Amino acid sequence: MRAARIHAYGDASQFRVEDAPDPVAGDGDVLIRVVASSVNPIDFKMRGGVLRRGAPRKMPTILGMDVSGVVEQVGAGVTRFRVGDAVYSSPSHKRNGTYAEKVVIKASEVAHKPASLTHDEAASLPLVGLTAWRSLVTIGKLQPGEKALIQAGSGGVGTFAIQLAKALGAEVATTCSERNVQLCKDLGADHVVNYREAKFDEVLEPQDLVLHALGNDELIRGRKVLKKGGRIMSISAQLPMSVKRWGPTLGLVATGCRIGKFGLATKLVHGKTAKSITRVASSDDLDAITALVEAGKIRPVIDKRFPLEEIADAHRYSESGRARGKIVITVGQG
Secondary structure (H helix, E strand, O other): OEEEEEOOOOOHHHEEEEEOOOOOOOOOEEEEEEEEEEEOHHHHHHHOOOOOOOOOOOOOEEOOOOEEEEEEEEOOOOOOOOOOOEEEEOOOOOOOOOOEOEEEEEHHHEEEOOOOOOHHHHHOOHHHHHHHHHHHHHOOOOOOOOEEEEOOOOOHHHHHHHHHHHHOOOEEEEEEOHHHHHHHHHOOOOEEEEOOOOOHHHHOOOEEEEEEOOOHHHHHHHHHOEEEEEEEEEOOOOHHHHHHHHOHHHHHHHHHHHHHHHHHHHHHOOOOEEEEOOOOOOHHHHHHHHHHHHOOOOOOOEEEEEEHHHHHHHHHHHHOOOOOOEEEEEOOOO
């Protein structure tokens, strides 16, 4: 098996694409031959050691948290999948990741790939889809007719969340730069704020829900633009900044304290709700996402594709912050 392994916490130059032992499906697992994966910001945060306390990894490790591929082996107790099934997943970070030719994943974290999508397209959806689903549906409970602000609408989560919010019947606002205004409109956004020209809390009507995906200033402004009783779902804990200042352990503690303090103040002082959101690997949620894809309510947005051998370049591009939608890693043949 060929896998992209990182040999120490650090920059992208420490990636190596090399041979690794073939994994074997255990009880409740499926072994997937990887056709495509993708890059997410959490990947380079893990690579840089920012999450070494919250999501520890023994080095060398294989990163990657999205996959689309073909089932090669099923473990004992698995009845939903058969060899040859086309599947996709965003697996738990507790195992080796998906920058590899083969990966073992719990069957409960895997779903059948949308038939209408290629493997490249499918690999772009699981992590951002599950993050948006938990933010808007599971925790956010967005209702038809409500107003929702999706920050960073041209990013991976943003491009998915705009479409999901529209599918749920919401009136959707988003923020982006001038070059991405038309993209966000094409995805269904009703109101697009160019953040270089205006502050969203000064031009938008009060919102029922805000999906916060940026820095601390936008978190405060996101709370400000909420209606009384509204809720803000934050997927950006700003952990890297705390780790850089305090180190892995104290940075994690400081981040947790800041989130707790913000949530308490939001509830007691402002009469609103603030939640910190993390993705949960779930085949049931992926099934729901698949249904929306097949109904034409969700489409992938892919910026660039890189072969596995160029994973370091893909990480550098992701870290640049210029990507529109997702960066896909091509691995094998479908």
